[in-house]
Amino acid sequence: MKFENINNEVTMQTLKLEEGDWASLDAADAKRMVTLFLSARRFEESILQLDKLKLVHGPAHSSIGQEGGAAGCLAGLPRDTMINGTHRAHHQCVAKMINALYDDGFDPSTSSRLPEAMRTELGHLMAEILGLRDGWSGGRGGSMHLRREELGIMGTNAIVAGGLPIACGHAFAEKAKGGDAVMVSFFGDGALHQGATHEAMNLAALYELPLIFFLENNRYAVSMSVAQSTREQELLTRPQAHGIPSIRVDGMNPLSVWHAANWALQQVREQGGPVFIQADVYRYYHQSSAIPGSAFGYRTKQEEESWRVRDPYDLLRNKLNEHGSLATEQFDAIDNAISEAVAAAYESCIEGKGSSSRIRPELWPDPETVDNGLTGDLSEFEGVQFTEVEDYAKEDLEEMTLIEAMSRVMGARMREDESIYVFGEDVANMGGGTVGATKGLPAEFPGRIVNTPITENGFCGLAAGAAASGLKPIVELMYSDFFLVAGDQLLNQAGKMRHLFGGTLSVPLVLRSRIPGHEGYGSQHSMDPAGVFALFPGWRILAPSTAFDYVGLMNSALRCQDPVLILEPQELHRSKALVPKNLDHFIPIGQAHKVAEGDRLTLLTTLTMVETCRQVAAKLGGGVDIVDLRTLSLRDIDYETIGESIRKTGKVAIVEQTTRGASIGSHIADEIQRRFFDYLDQPVKRVTGGWAPPTVSKVLEDAALANEHDVEAVIREMLADSGLAA
Ligand SMILES: Cc1ncc(C[n+]2csc(CCOP(=O)(O)OP(=O)(O)O)c2C)c(N)n1
Incomplete structure (x- = not known):
């Protein structure tokens, strides 16, 4: 030897x-x-x-x-x-x-x-x-x-x-x-x-x-001193290593x-x-x-x-x-x-x-200007037509899964706009990344689907700088909790830059984040990041619950001049919906969507829980006003739609799948009681998972996330509190 x-x-x-x-x-x-x-x-x-x-x-x-x-x-x-x-x-x-x-x-x-x-x-x-x-x-x-x-x-x-x-x-x-x-x-x-x-x-x-x-x-x-900070004091070994x-x-x-x-x-x-x-x-x-x-x-x-x-x-x-x-x-x-x-x-x-x-x-x-410019004014949407699926003729729609919608809408926009680049781990390999979200794109857009080494803080920062310099980066975070590794670049930098620099720049960065849900990925992969991003008012947070919503919200995210977090629940990857064939529609940032009409009570919900709420409400005889929030950034929550519903029903619950600590429901409940107190018959209720992060064990994971039983229980409780039968 x-x-x-x-x-x-x-x-x-x-x-x-x-x-x-x-x-x-x-x-x-x-x-x-x-x-x-x-x-x-x-x-x-x-x-x-x-x-x-x-x-x-x-x-x-x-x-x-x-x-x-x-x-x-x-x-x-x-x-x-x-x-x-x-x-x-x-x-x-x-x-x-x-x-x-x-x-x-x-x-x-x-x-x-x-x-x-x-x-x-x-x-x-x-x-x-x-x-x-x-x-x-x-x-x-x-x-x-x-x-x-x-x-x-x-x-x-x-x-x-x-x-x-x-x-x-x-x-x-x-x-x-x-x-x-x-x-x-x-x-x-x-x-x-x-x-x-x-x-x-x-x-x-x-x-x-x-x-x-x-x-x-x-x-x-x-x-x-340098000597107190490092054993290898030849500092040029650092660049040499790279x-x-x-x-x-x-x-x-x-x-x-x-x-x-x-x-x-x-x-x-x-x-x-x-x-x-x-x-x-x-x-x-x-x-x-x-x-x-x-x-x-x-x-x-x-x-x-x-x-x-x-x-x-x-x-x-x-x-x-x-x-x-x-x-x-x-x-x-x-x-x-x-x-x-x-x-x-x-x-x-x-x-x-x-x-x-x-x-x-x-x-x-002027102290009055303190909150000015946290985000842009959305004037980039002037003249944009917003549509819902009902606005289309049947022959203009096609059914597709959410995962298919992801790659197709990104591809459609990349064809039109050379400034769009996709960054992420493995995104250019295996034909379209680890779950196929970039399927077909590496071959069609060589050099613009960019594999990144496992350096979330580094590549999120790179994307923020590129966005500030005129590109439209889309960053794929392999799993949602990895945003914590990139916390400085996403929350402290990208989310604050516009305000900090007096509105002299925009950071039009789109961050796609997969939430694994019931996939057994455990405590360190599975958090819904919306609750943390919501604390940083420079971010827009979009929450699609169908493939139609995904395409419309992604189109809006790519037009928006602010950093946008778009949530991608893995449980919905295979769910199908009708989507306009041209993939051109926009969904407004800051507008909720009524998915069921009723006057008995209101459920405000998001992501996977939209469908759960719909099914449970139907099982219990309907009459439930169900609002898909679609936008979750706190300054963008659609209190007009929420207020309209509460004035009608007098009872509201906020339903989220995520854990108690990561929930944004407490912020919404606070705002509701201040805006609509006189219309409420009972306290605002909340459905969330437990305090623990979803652990790998299947039964503990199920217990950590909110489910249909929790929704049923809250509906029954709300009706009972008002002396009504389910
Ligand atoms: C992430 C982070 N940690 C700590 C600090 C507090 N801090 C500000 S300057 C500084 C020293 C930086 O030293 P160096 O990089 O050598 O730059 P110098 O001040 O010598 O120009 C520290 C610890 C900070 N601003 N950011």
Whole structure:
């Protein structure tokens, strides 16, 4: 026996600048780089000043000390480059903004005033960080959530590593649309250990995305050093493990990073696929304060000093002068123009001086707007005709199963709309995924039915980013409970992005989620996710109970500009219904459907329980008003139809198959008693499963989910409570 080493051939390199490289930088590039760096530095100093005056509400993570990395990188990349980042992103956003607005002929060393567009954007960025009306997102995002798509700033993220899967989505969309812009995702050394980072690296490499992973290694995550966070301190082993070539560079030297960015761009363009840059930098202050980290004891003053002497300011000022690309007077002239613009931005937000400084009161957003833009206004449905099965002639209908309806409606829409992509585990294999929901689609739409590795958080984030960048992704979650693995990307990101970024984007993502029901998949596969998604008002939740409903609701989901969860009960896969042959009909979001008329009592129900209610009611002599809710997002529940029924019957039960904890019935009951109290003869009743998740054992699974006996019992109880016989 012998052991042989396994070598990984993926390159990991260090970029070492040589003295001659300074001379090869031309004056125009030098001015651009200096302008980006100084803008970031002066802007950050101004924010620090505001922070000291306690005028920044919440944290402002200072980047002072580490601006050279982002400035060097972005100065070396095309103006249409897209970026995102994390909580510490002011410097990246300023550098990106200045680069995007920096015309080729612009000479900052001879103009004492920065161009108006730069001045305006600096003011609006400052306003955003202060939470003000004129900010990029109307003050909704603040320091950690910065977005200005027009400048290539796609949205920074307060969840450490949360932006990396989303960056994959922006890059995926760019590639899908045939564009040649690259995406840069900035993150810190702490983020390197997150699963989302690894999922994103794997996805970017697998799909060969035009994405630069840019690690700003400032050596600390709050107070945790790299050594305290990982045994393998060669950080470039991470991209190497995912097949991504990487380079380490001195981030205190913007010219080194400029060269690294040139290398990265060339790699992305010529080799295809992502690259990774590690820039070694240092933040001079603690996490989000104006106090040095040494004051908290996790590093020494000597260490801080050893980095401060390498500050990019002196380095650039001296070296560029020495090598003749930018005289110190020119450097200082640029600095003056930038300082004046930053001071003007400051003045535009603040009145008073010193300790009496305050935010100009007229700049605060109107508190009345707090709930605006949680979702879109559904204006995309203007002119759309909504139909029910009764509206069709018999010859225009055909019978199909729900599972057949799924692949057929997706196929019909994909034929018309090239921006629709389907993502999910196994979706492009076996002719149509694990249950046949994508049957026939992989062959017809090669490249648009995209197999994903088992990285729910990663591919849901990718889909969210792709949706924000103009694609219409449909994500298949193999089993409903897997949404919990993707909780951050679905609930914290996709569901909040529109509101958080002040309505500057839509996330038209469709999430298909299979609920296994009585299939023996047990506690960790079987939850109905509606109850959790309902807590996040950015999501629309659609609940089809027939193949007709599925097609109509899927068509609406694909037209809708909001993220939509569409529930797919596996028990209904084989159920048949009449569906229009052209598969073109729409069902309105926010409208319930009366499936049986009666005046004895009202059942509000959904999914598999619609048919159960119908059968039980018929068995007990009918007279039951049965309402299929169809839309379950709490702000969309159709209280008009519900109220109409309650006014007639005076008795209502909400019937769901799911477990007690996952039920949305309590929310609906609460709303009913406040809206229709005077019309109720008795308390609102609820049918749900038990508290336990459905366990694998068949009898325990049956006991965990509500069934026809529960429906019968509640009907009898309601009638008895009102002194009526069943
Ligand atoms: C998922 C998540 N966990 C924890 C935090 C709290 N937090 C904010 S910044 C930070 C440190 C991040 O370190 P690093 O990624 O190295 O970036 P740096 O702050 O150094 O720029 C932590 C723990 C968070 N925002 N998100």
